[in-house]
Amino acid sequence: MASTAKTLYEKIWNAHVVERRDDGTCLIWIDRHLVHEVTSPQAFEALRVAGRKVRRPDLTLAVPDHNLPTTARRDSAGLRIPIADPESAQQLAALERNAPEFGIRLIGDADAEQGIVHVVGPEQGFSLPGATIVCGDSHTACHGGLGALAFGIGTSEVEHVLATQTLLLKQSKTMEVRVEGDLGPGVTAKDVVLYICGVLGASGGTGYVIEYTGSAIRGLSVEGRLTVSNMAIEHGARAGLIAPDDKTIAYVEGRPYAPKGADWDKAVAWWRSLATDAGARYDRVVIIDAADIQPTVTWGTSPEDTGAIGGVVPDPASFADPSKQEAAQKSLAYMGLTAGQKLSEVEVQNVFIGSCTNSRIEDMRAAAAVVKGRQKAANVRWAIVVPGSGLVKAQAEAEGLDKIFIAAGIEWREPGCSACLAMNPDKVPAGERCASTSNRNFVGRQGPGARTHLVSPAMAAAAAVTGKLTDVRELIG
Amino acid sequence: MTPIRHVAGTAIPFGRKNVDTDVIIPAHWLKTITRTGLGRGAFETIRAEPGNIFDDPAYTGAQILIAGDNFGCGSSREHAAWALLDMGITCVLAPSFSDIFSGNAFKNGILTVCLPQDAIDRLMEVAKDHPIDIDLETQTVTTPFQDRFTFDIDPFRKACLLDGLDEVGLTLARDAAIRKHEAKISADLPFLAQAG
Known part of the structure; x- marks a missing residue:
């Protein structure tokens, strides 16, 4: 007899099925749609050509983030400083035109609430536990840290959601990644998810929605959970999920778009019912001992190329799979590393602290705690901190964190996606290394020829002050 | 979406294997705000080669592209489908396609037809000087020389393409x-x- 026990994923999925077709495809209702400037212009254009409207503009929120420079956006007279790249300027202008034309709320480039869509959604209470959330961006998985079913979509799907507030989807398989035990000192949510990327591989989660469980995950703050779920896509899973609990509910309460009054009470009751039932089955279970996780860095050009900071660059011949051997060889050539080299001796010329993975207030605090009383190393040419939103920036400034970075010789910037994908002017020069708190170390991701090492904010701060990849535990004693 | 029932005429005998979406439309074209106009960037690196097939006057105005195995692999950019459509291509024949590309092509009204390699080889030969005929209703590809190849297609996709839905x-x-x-x-x- 089939069990009636359900996983968190199945409960959210079932609550959103509009119709089920004979071939198993379901029409799924979408609760929240985030829109940014890069993947939306053609969707709006298609609506315009077909004479279609946005079905639920009230469930849609537009925020520019990818192309915006992280330098000042207004001059002293309050006038907009022109964006140098005409194509970036054009994409941003299109969003500013399309949002009001279709009745969609826009958080503009100079608004205090502007930031990276995946930081703004949770921060505004727009993203909620149990909701289906989409955005034309693969890191939409981030919102799963709240217990929302959130995933990235293509431009035609953006158009489909704008027009119908639904998507045609097939149900995914389920995977539980259980991290049990206590995280050691200096080991953060980012180290946890980098470690998971190493265990599962870049495509190990393909076809699955992953639920992260276990005492180490429950022990994380909501911001840390957003960091973990953000990188679900880096192990191939379309979405990550973490069950909402008291921390989640406390995080959401009182935010601008969060439910109020009787709706709030109803919401809390429903959120508490979403956790996976005892006896529910996952299609795959992976168990990780938290004690095995060290401060982690990447050495290659895939997020699966991870290692503990105390380790060495691996020998490509050590991999069993011949195609992985070849890929590792290519990675090492691109990264300018040799097998056996100590990871803690790799010098960096650039440090980037930011991105939808690590730009929330706790990330700013963790980095500042390491930097405080220290100076940027002489060989570090460029180090920037890019807060995830204007509100994160204001909070950090109220706590004096900006002054700690600036005193150390580290730049304090305006919010946006920045050097994570270098669509704006923030790029890492060819052949140089960057200790980066972002999510992808792909070839050319931070600029043509740039060499990316993914790390936590504390580890990036440690690299900034020592000039090399460094075990942050040596600095925090 | 424009309905597609029957495509006949000149076909570009391209035939290359593992053509990724970076080849179909290079990354620097992604800052555009329209689906149209990307035809100018389609196959840009190949078009930089003198005597390339895409600029050969013999194939001007072709609506059909004959490609090699694993066409459209790599990046998920929907811009690849938009670029093909903008250069006038409404039907691509190949031994296989990447899943993401064939989905994106379908969402944009481009018919992707999978045929065995020997059928593709034959069509490549015919297309050098003669037209090709594709009929979606009967799921057949024919030539002026009595060649007749049938192909499979998902019934839902077929219905959508036939009615322009x-x-x-x-x-x-x-x-x-x-x-x-x-x-x-x-x-x-x-x-x-x-x-x-």
Whole structure:
């Protein structure tokens, strides 16, 4: 007899099925749609050509983030400083035109609430536990840290959601990644998810929605959970999920778009019912001992190329799979590393602290705690901190964190996606290394020829002050 | 979406294997704000080669592209489908396609036809000087030399392509079901039914 026990994923999925077709495809209702400037212009254009409207503009929120420079956006007279790249300027202008034309709320480039869509959604209470959330961006998985079913979509799907507030989807398989035990000192949510990327591989989660469980995950703050779920896509899973609990509910309460009054009470009751039932089955279970996780860095050009900071660059011949051997060889050539080299001796010329993975207030605090009383190393040419939103920036400034970075010789910037994908002017020069708190170390991701090492904010701060990849535990004693 | 029932005429005998979407449309074209106009960037690196097949006057105005195995692999950019459509291609024949590309092509009204390698080889030969004929209704590809190849296609996709129905149009036709669900969410989960 089939069990009636359900996983968190199945409960959210079932609550959103509009119709089920004979071939198993379901029409799924979408609760929240985030829109940014890069993947939306053609969707709006298609609506315009077909004479279609946005079905639920009230469930849609537009925020520019990818192309915006992280330098000042207004001059002293309050006038907009022109964006140098005409194509970036054009994409941003299109969003500013399309949002009001279709009745969609826009958080503009100079608004205090502007930031990276995946930081703004949770921060505004727009993203909620149990909701289906989409955005034309693969890191939409981030919102799963709240217990929302959130995933990235293509431009035609953006158009489909704008027009119908639904998507045609097939149900995914389920995977539980259980991290049990206590995280050691200096080991953060980012180290946890980098470690998971190493265990599962870049495509190990393909076809699955992953639920992260276990005492180490429950022990994380909501911001840390957003960091973990953000990188679900880096192990191939379309979405990550973490069950909402008291921390989640406390995080959401009182935010601008969060439910109020009787709706709030109803919401809390429903959120508490979403956790996976005892006896529910996952299609795959992976168990990780938290004690095995060290401060982690990447050495290659895939997020699966991870290692503990105390380790060495691996020998490509050590991999069993011949195609992985070849890929590792290519990675090492691109990264300018040799097998056996100590990871803690790799010098960096650039440090980037930011991105939808690590730009929330706790990330700013963790980095500042390491930097405080220290100076940027002489060989570090460029180090920037890019807060995830204007509100994160204001909070950090109220706590004096900006002054700690600036005193150390580290730049304090305006919010946006920045050097994570270098669509704006923030790029890492060819052949140089960057200790980066972002999510992808792909070839050319931070600029043509740039060499990316993914790390936590504390580890990036440690690299900034020592000039090399460094075990942050040596600095925090 | 423009209905597609029957495509006949000149076909570009391209034939290259593992053509990724970076080859179909290079990354620097992604800052555009329209689906149209990308034809200028289509196969840009190949077009930089003198005597390339895409600029050969013999194939001007072709609506059909004959490609090699694993066409459209790599990046998920929908711009690849938009670029083909903008250069006038409405049907691509190949031994196989990447899943993402064939989905993106379908969503944009491009017919992708999978045929065995020997059939593709034969069509490559014919297309050098003669037209090719593709009939979606009967799922056949024919030539002036009595060649006749049949192909498989998902019935849902076939119906959409024949009637020019896009997924958005089809889903809009399910309005009653969507309204019903919307009402249910408003009643059961009012905190999700509205934002703020």
